[in-house]
Amino acid sequence: MSQRTMVVDLDRCIGCKSCEVACKQENGVILGCTWNKVLTVGPTGTYPNIQMYYLPTMCQECKEAQCVKVCPTGASYKGEDGTVLIDKEKCIGCRYCMMACPYGVRTFNEETKVVEKCTLCTQLQAVGEQPACVKNCPAGCRFVGDIDDPNSEVAKVIQKAGNENVHVLPDVGNRPSARYILHSKTATWKE
Amino acid sequence: MSIQWPLVFFTLFIGLGCGTFVSSVILTEWYGKAKQIRTISSILAIVSIGVGGMSSTLHLGHPERMFGALGHPTSGIFMESTMSFLLGLTIVVYLLALRRNASDATCKMIGTIGAVLAVGLAFVNGDAYVMASIPAWNTWILPVLYVASAAVMGCFSIDMLLVRSEDADITTLAKVNRVTLIALIIQAILIVAYLVHIAIAPYPDVTRSVTRVLAGNLAILFWGGMVLLGLVVPTALVTKFSRKNNAPLTSVKFGLVSVLVAGVAFRALMFLMGSSIKQFF
Ligand code: SF4
Ligand code: SF4
Ligand code: SF4
Numbered sequence: 101m102s103q104r105t106m107v108v109d110l111d112r113c114i115g116c117k118s119c120e121v122a123c124k125q126e127n128g129v130i131l132g133c134t135w136n137k138v139l140t141v142g143p144t145g146t147y148p149n150i151q152m153y154y155l156p157t158m159c160q161e162c163k164e165a166q167c168v169k170v171c172p173t174g175a176s177y178k179g180e181d182g183t184v185l186i187d188k189e190k191c192i193g194c195r196y197c198m199m200a201c202p203y204g205v206r207t208f209n210e211e212t213k214v215v216e217k218c219t220l221c222t223q224l225q226a227v228g229e230q231p232a233c234v235k236n237c238p239a240g241c242r243f244v245g246d247i248d249d250p251n252s253e254v255a256k257v258i259q260k261a262g263n264e265n266v267h268v269l270p271d272v273g274n275r276p277s278a279r280y281i282l283h284s285k286t287a288t289w290k291e
Numbered sequence: 292m293s294i295q296w297p298l299v300f301f302t303l304f305i306g307l308g309c310g311t312f313v314s315s316v317i318l319t320e321w322y323g324k325a326k327q328i329r330t331i332s333s334i335l336a337i338v339s340i341g342v343g344g345m346s347s348t349l350h351l352g353h354p355e356r357m358f359g360a361l362g363h364p365t366s367g368i369f370m371e372s373t374m375s376f377l378l379g380l381t382i383v384v385y386l387l388a389l390r391r392n393a394s395d396a397t398c399k400m401i402g403t404i405g406a407v408l409a410v411g412l413a414f415v416n417g418d419a420y421v422m423a424s425i426p427a428w429n430t431w432i433l434p435v436l437y438v439a440s441a442a443v444m445g446c447f448s449i450d451m452l453l454v455r456s457e458d459a460d461i462t463t464l465a466k467v468n469r470v471t472l473i474a475l476i477i478q479a480i481l482i483v484a485y486l487v488h489i490a491i492a493p494y495p496d497v498t499r500s501v502t503r504v505l506a507g508n509l510a511i512l513f514w515g516g517m518v519l520l521g522l523v524v525p526t527a528l529v530t531k532f533s534r535k536n537n538a539p540l541t542s543v544k545f546g547l548v549s550v551l552v553a554g555v556a557f558r559a560l561m562f563l564m565g566s567s568i569k570q571f572f
Contacts, residue, residue, distance in 0.1 A: 134572045157571040166424060172366035173359035190359050193352015194368060199292070202424035204570040213352025270494065270568050272423035 102246045103182035104220060105161040105277040106231075107254045109261075111286045112241035115140065115154035119233035119242065126221060126232035133207040135159075135218040136233055141290050151287040156233075156242070158218040159184060159205050160269055160276035167197035167206065176215075181246065182277070183222060188214045202272050220244055247277055257281070292425075292565040297350035299558040302416045304343030305375065306437060306554060309409035310445020312336035312382060314467075316402035318449060320395075324463045328452045329398075330389055335448060336409075337382045344375050367419030374412040381405035413441040420561070426492040427499040427564040432485045439478040440554050443525065446471035447547040454540050461536060468533045475526050482517060489564070498566040509560055516556020524549045 115138055123129060123136040135158060142152035165184045168176045175190035176197050191214040198206045198215060206217045221231035225244075229235070234242045245252035250259075258266045261281040267289045269276050282289050315332035318324050348354040360369050385401045417437030420428045450467050453459040490501045497503060504513050528546045532538040 137572055139571065157569075166422065170366060170422070172363050172368040173356065174363055175359070190356065191353065192356045192359065194350065195295075195352075196366070196368060196419075199420070199565070199567075200422050200424050202568040204567045204572050207572055208352070272568065274423075 101182065101248060102180075103161065103163060103248045103277045104179075104225075104245065105182070105247045105254065105279070106158065106220065106234075107243045107245075107247070107257055107279045107281065108156050109241040109243075109257070110153050110155065110280050110282040112239040113138075113154040113156060114239050116238060118236050118238055119156055122232040122236035123218070126224070127219070129207075129216070130209060130211055133209055133216060135205075135207065135216065142287065144290070153282060153287040155280070157203065157205060158233075158278075159201075160203060160274075160278040161220070163275035163277055164273060166200040166202070166274045170196045170200040172196065179222075182248075183220050184217075185219055185222065186215060186217065188212065188216075191215055202274055203269060203276075247279070254279075292562050294559045294562045295350060297346050297348075299555060299562070301343045301347035301350070302437065302558060303551065303554045304339045304346060305416055306343075306413055306441035307444045307448060307551070308336040308339030308343060309378070309413040310441035310443070311339065311448040312378075312445070313406045313409045313442070314445040314449040314470075315452075316406040318463070318467065320399040320402040322466075324466070325453055325456070325459060327456050327458060328449070330386065331456075332449060332452050333382050333386050333389070335452070337379055337386075340375055340379055340382075344372075344379075347371075367415070370415050371412070371419060374408060374415055378405060378408040378412055381408060409441075410438060413438045420565075424567050425565050426494050426496075426568065427489055427566070428561065429492065430485070430488045432481060432488055433561070436478070436481045436485060436557070439474065439481050440557060442474040443471070443478055443521070443550050444547070444554060446474050447525065447543065447550050450538065451540070451543045451547050454538050454543050464538055465533060465536070468529050468538070471529050472526065472533075475522060475529070479522050482522075494568045496566060498570075499564045504560070504564070509563055512556045512560045512563070516553050517560065520549045521553025521557065525553075 117138050120136055120138055129135050137157050139155045139157055141155050143150045145151050161184055165178060168178055173190045173192055175187045177185060179185050193213045195208055206215050209216050224231055231244055234244055243254045243257050245254040247254050249255060258279050265281055265283045267280045267282055311332055319326050319329045363369055381404055385405055388398050388401055414434045417434030421433055423429055453464060486501055489499060503509050525546050528542055
């Protein structure tokens with residue numbers, strides 16, 4: 101089984117939010133909707149031992165995607181490459197998937213009355229290009245590919261970082277596939 | 292999460308309808324009392340379920356695509372819609388049977404099928420919210436609380452119909468009062484159990500904390516809505532009815548409104564505590 105997903109190297113992220121802007125522009129994400137958002141974690145600690153890091157957030161491309169499981173119409177589905185997608189023609193706008201997602205990374209479009217989320221820019225990947233956020237990240241900290249393929253770039257990046265520096269969001273049975281790289285010399289990963 | 296009003300009224304009216312029908316079937320078909328309220332209680336139940344169903348469609352961005360849900364029978368929405376439809380259908384059949392003076396056994400059988408469906412529907416209403424992504428909802432106590440809420444609303448609605456009907460006898464009223472009191476006690480226990488769940492749920496967060504419920508910005512909904520209007524007022528009324536051996540219609544109506552408002556408060560509070568493990572956007 102292949103699982104296309106995103107890996108973000110937080111050691112390199114400078115919190116510029118270029119990825120947020122690029123995503124909005126490429127996908128025509130309307131005002132009030134978000135597919136990709138850069139959060140600031142911290143600062144924590146007391147001077148002079150203060151830590152802070154940026155956390156770009158988006159769909160975690162779960163292997164057991166709860167959003168897909170609860171969708172009553174099959175509008176939310178898992179593509180062949182493992183990407184979780186939404187068929188907007190089938191979506192009834194019940195927002196049940198938004199409740200089932202443990203990370204709140206789906207968004208309801210008030211104009212079209214359907215739910216949206218990061219698609220890993222399937223339209224760009226189909227023509228051999230990288231997703232907009234990956235292409236436009238000035239720090240080169242975003243990677244996309246099949247995490248189940250040991251020869252893929254994402255697999256190599258996380259292998260190089262080492263297990264102890266690779267982090268994942270809380271898993272409540274949804275098995276998120278996205279990974280974050282953060283070395284303790286940069287900051288301590290916050291659950 | 293913000294309060295999803297169409298869903299609040301969906302489950303409130305479904306709860307009222309289910310509670311009314313079940314109470315009516317138990318009282319009239321199982322105990323053979325107050326048969327005069329069978330038709331009116333069934334009409335009230337089906338109207339209430341209809342209003343609830345219509346309210347739920349207001350939540351949907353594209354209700355016209357709803358039939359797409361027929362292909363996924365395991366989803367909560369499919370279960371809720373199918374059970375609402377089946378219950379509505381059963382109540383119609385029951386009403387027809389009453390109209391055609393069907394035998395007691397037939398009416399009892401149809402009524403019992405409807406009552407089982409109604410309990411199931413009230414449960415499924417709450418069960419649809421049980422999910423690992425939302426710690427404050429991830430407990431079986433929630434659907435049981437939906438059933439208890441439906442039971443309390445049903446008891447008051449039956450009480451109102453009984454008091455309204457001229458020939459209600461004192462012993463029947465006393466029985467309904469006793470059952471209402473039991474339902475209120477069960478509801479109180481469940482509310483405490485639910486608070487315990489919130490306190491020990493994993494991934495604690497201020498948005499779903501007991502402090503927020505008891506002393507924060509949800510306190511008014513909890514103490515004013517769920518406790519005062521949902522427990523104290525109805526308990527005081529029922530106790531007074533039992534002691535004085537009568538129940539003035541205005542007081543019963545007041546009790547019904549009180550538990551309905553408490554039902555809204557409970558559902559609103561549930562949504563306001565419904566934050567995901569991580570709420571990034
Ligand atoms: S992160 Fe949320 S939206 Fe994305 S696949 Fe997982 S459950 Fe679905
Ligand atoms: S809002 Fe659309 S994608 Fe989400 S569960 Fe409902 S039908 Fe499926
Ligand atoms: S574009 Fe890259 S560096 Fe900038 S915020 Fe996004 S991930 Fe971080």
